[in-house]
Each structure stands twice: as C-alpha cells, then as structure tokens.
Amino acid sequence: MTSQPLDRALVEEAAKKSGLLWVRxxxxxxxxxxxxxxxxGAVCLVGDGPGEQPLPGLADGGAAEVTVRSKDKGGRLVSFPATVTELAAGTPEWAAAVAELKGKRLNAPDAERMPDRWARECRVLRLVPAGPVAALPDGDLAERPVATPATTRRPVPAALPKLLARRRKGR
Incomplete structure (x- = not known):
C-alpha cells in the first residue's frame, strides 16, 4: 500500500469514482x-479472454503503473505504482472480486454465465498500490493510440452537415 495516509485516501477515492483507468x-x-x-484496497481487473479487455504486460508478481482519470473531465488525477497479483479461480478472493466486477461489466452477451466463462478463459487481477503517488507532470504525455484494425469505412460526405441542419429546421 502507499506510504502516506493522504496518498492512500487519494488513490482510493479516485479509483472508486472513476470507471476507467490507464495501466502500463x-x-x-x-x-x-x-x-x-x-x-x-486494490484495483481489480478482468481480461485476456474472448470478448474481454486485453491486459498486456501485466504478469502475476509483476509491477504496473496505474493512472486514474477524472470521471467528469477525463484528465489525470493521480498515478501510482502497483503490484500485480493474479487471483486463482474458485478461491474466496476470486469470488469476491468477480462479484464486484460482474456488476460493472457492461453489455456482456452472457450475463448469468459470465463468472463461469471468466474462470475458464480469463484472468482476474488485483493491482495493489505499492509506493507513493507520482508527481503530476509538467508537460504533455500524449501518446499515439495503440494500433487497431478498427477504422471508419469512408469519409463523411461533404453535404451531410447541410442535410442535418435542414432536417432540424423542418421540425
């Protein structure tokens, strides 16, 4: 856990309120x-299975850098180092984490059978804060997006904004 009580409180409150964070x-x-x-007292993740989020570079016993963003503005709130622990399927710790994760998983195709699928095909990880929070950076930390095969099919037609504006006036 982080060393300072205020650091712990900041990490916990930020992680509870944000639905998305950045992990390296x-x-x-x-x-x-x-x-x-x-x-x-830890961030819990599920992934690395079919239809779930990828978790590259996160190994059991390894280290990770976690950055929590603001839910309303999307900006960086706090960054901290964490220790990664993979929970074994069927253990009480795994069941408790999965019960929480199941409630937050959106658009699951198999909501009722999801824990069984996670036990067979996915990894459930705990990221426990391990050190002081990092100082906020002075400069821009923007990075190129991760490569993906997802693309738009073609550019937006030039006349589309005019058509949409005309439709709004007609109402």
Missing part, C-alpha cells in the same frame, strides 16, 4: 485504458 505493465510499451472496480 512492466513489459508493455504503452499504457492501456481498462475498466475496473476498487475492491478491498
């Missing part, structure tokens, strides 16, 4: 946005 594993080159829950 020790072996990963870029931070990745992930959804999470705050449970029993």
């Amino acid at each position: 594993g020790a072996e990963a080159s870029a931070a990745r946005a992930v959804w999470h829950v705050w449970h029993e």
Whole structure:
C-alpha cells in the first residue's frame, strides 16, 4: 500500500469514482485504458479472454503503473505504482472480486454465465498500490493510440452537415 495516509485516501477515492483507468505493465510499451472496480484496497481487473479487455504486460508478481482519470473531465488525477497479483479461480478472493466486477461489466452477451466463462478463459487481477503517488507532470504525455484494425469505412460526405441542419429546421 502507499506510504502516506493522504496518498492512500487519494488513490482510493479516485479509483472508486472513476470507471476507467490507464495501466502500463512492466513489459508493455504503452499504457492501456481498462475498466475496473476498487475492491478491498486494490484495483481489480478482468481480461485476456474472448470478448474481454486485453491486459498486456501485466504478469502475476509483476509491477504496473496505474493512472486514474477524472470521471467528469477525463484528465489525470493521480498515478501510482502497483503490484500485480493474479487471483486463482474458485478461491474466496476470486469470488469476491468477480462479484464486484460482474456488476460493472457492461453489455456482456452472457450475463448469468459470465463468472463461469471468466474462470475458464480469463484472468482476474488485483493491482495493489505499492509506493507513493507520482508527481503530476509538467508537460504533455500524449501518446499515439495503440494500433487497431478498427477504422471508419469512408469519409463523411461533404453535404451531410447541410442535410442535418435542414432536417432540424423542418421540425
């Protein structure tokens, strides 16, 4: 856990309120946005399975850098180092974390069977804060987005804004 009581309080409050954070594993080159829950003093994640978020560079016993964003403005609130622990499926710790994660998982195709699928095909990780919070940076930390095959099909037609404006006037 972080060393200062105020650091712990800041990390906990920020992680509880934000539904999205950025995680960079020790072996990963870029931070990745992930959804999470705050449970029993740690950030809990599920992923690395079909239809779930990827968790590259996060290994059991490894280290990670976690950055929590503001829910309303989207800006950086706090960054802290964390220790990664993979929870074994079927343990009481795993069941408690999965119960919290299940409530936050949106648009799951198999809501009732989701914990069974997670036990078979996914990893559930706990990221426990391990050190003081990092100082806020002075400069811009923007990075290129992670490569993805997802693209738009074609550019927006030039006449579309005019058509939409005309439709609004007709109402």
